[in-house]
Amino acid sequence: MNLEIPKKFRSLVNNAHQVAAGTFRPISRYYDRHEHERPRELDMLASILDGFNEGDPSNSAGAATTGANGEAGAEGVRNGSNMGVCLGAMELCYGDVALMLSLPRQGLGNAAISAVATDEQKQRFDGKWAAMAITEPGCGSDSGAIRTTARREGDEYVLNGEKIYVTAGERADCVVVWATLDPSMGKAAIKSFVVEWGTPGMELARLEKKLGIRASDTAAIHFQDCRVPAENLLGSPEIDTSKGFAGAMQTFDNTRPLVAAMAVGCGRAALERLKELLADHVNLDYDQPVDNGSAVEAEIYRMEAEWESAYWLTVRAAWMADNHQPNSVQASMCKAKAGRVGNWITLRCAELAxxxxxxxxxxxxxxxxxxKILDIFEGTQQIQNLIIARRLLGLSSSELR
Known part of the structure; x- marks a missing residue:
């Protein structure tokens, strides 16, 4: 295992770090205090992440290179867009998580499009900023409990339901909405639809006031007899019970390493700042046993060790995706580890300061x-542990709840 950043990504990482330190941090506090004000400074930076995606904006989480859309059989080791996006996200979140989430054309819905859309759909939605709408008032961690419905009528689907906590929901050009074609068919009937703003029946209900990531708009959206063209259903319209929830869940395999990378970047920011603040009071000597230092020094060593393990789990999940290896377990592992460790490090650094x-x-x-949100969205800590246990034990969702 090569423990160095691939040479092809070094300029990318450096550029992202410069954006984080020079652009994000100076405006970070202002937009935290002005929660629903759009960060106009980011419009000119929209092209930054395009470089992370090898020039393809639709490849926002590297999803087009993974799963069924990947082309297996390439010779040698490949460091592709999944790795690039994760390394870039780490650096941008070193500056500000919410501002990274607010960059145009880089919504989580773009990863969903790349994961399950047809080639024609990818081309049609190229350049669109897509949010992703999964959570409902009665459906949080259990995505299989979605009650928003999609009814086929001729060349359209009619959507009815409510989605909440849609990241970048108001500012995005369109929203990828998860809905069920038949509630009696269970998870297999859940499909995703691209719904563009301006579609009759799609209404912004409110913008949430939140604990954190305040610079990122978080919307509640109502759908009442919202008519969507049939060609906006991502992937196949057929309900295949043999595949179950696999098609929809592939999106999470693509986005969870990205969220883990965000947690790694935020945790690193806090840890480095703490060490700067305590530079005159602690002496970090890595050649000495931990027991020879102070309690604070030992605490910093522990945080660094936990951070590094989260970092490498994340890099591994991204590398597997780039090399067309199934990474569902690793995606959940890195999300669980990085979400927990990132939140622990930032809280502990605040305490020690x-x-x-x-x-x-x-x-x-x-x-x-x-x-905190990085330990919650894209699947909570508890859900990740449940997924990992099911995979390692070979048990189904009905066998292990």
Whole structure:
């Protein structure tokens, strides 16, 4: 295993770091305080992530190179767009998680399109900024409990239901909506639809006020007799009970390493800032046994070790996707580890920094707030552990709940 960043990504990582430090951090506090104000400074930076995706904006999470859409059999080791996007996201979230989520054309819905769309659909939605709408008032972690319905009428589907906590829901050009074709058919009937803003029957209900990632708009959207062209259903319209939820869940295999990378970047920001603040009081000597140092030094060593394990789990999941290896377990592992570790590190750094960590004089308290969502969305900590256990034990969802 090569423990160095691939040479092809080094300029990408450096550029993303410069954006994080020079653009994101100076405006971070302002947009945290002005929650629903759009960060106009980001419009000119929209092309930054295009470079992460090897020039293809539709490949926002590297999803087009994974799963059924990947072309297996390539010789040698490939470091592709999954790796690039994750490394870039780590650096951008070193600056600000919410501002990274607010970059145009880089919504989580773009990863869903890349994961399950046909070639024609990918071309048609190329350049669109797509949010992703899964969560409902009565459906959170159990995506199989979705109750938003899609009824076929001629050349259209009629959507009815409500989606909440849609990241970039208002600002995006369109929303990838998960809905069921037949509630009696269970998870196999759940499909995703691209619904563009301006479609009759699609209405913004409200923008949420949140604990963290305040610069990113989080919307609730109502669908009432919303008519969507049949060709906007992503992938196959057929209900295949033998495949179950596989088609829809492939999206998560593509986005969970990306969210893990975000947690890794935020955690690194807090850890590095803490070490700067304590530079005159602690002496980190990595040649000495941990027991020879102070309690604070030992705590920093532990955080660094946990952070590094989260980092490598994330890199591994991305590498597997680039090399067309099934990565569902690894995607859940890195999401579970990085989400938990990132939130723990940011909170602990805020504590160890004392009054500076608790005040708005430093960004430490903001990073602690922002990091919590990274342990929740794209599947909570508990859901990730459940998925991992099922895969390792070879049990179905009905056998292990």
């Amino acid at each position: 004392g009054t500076l960590g608790y005040s708005e004089e430093e960004l430490l308290e903001k990073w602690a707030r922002d990091s």
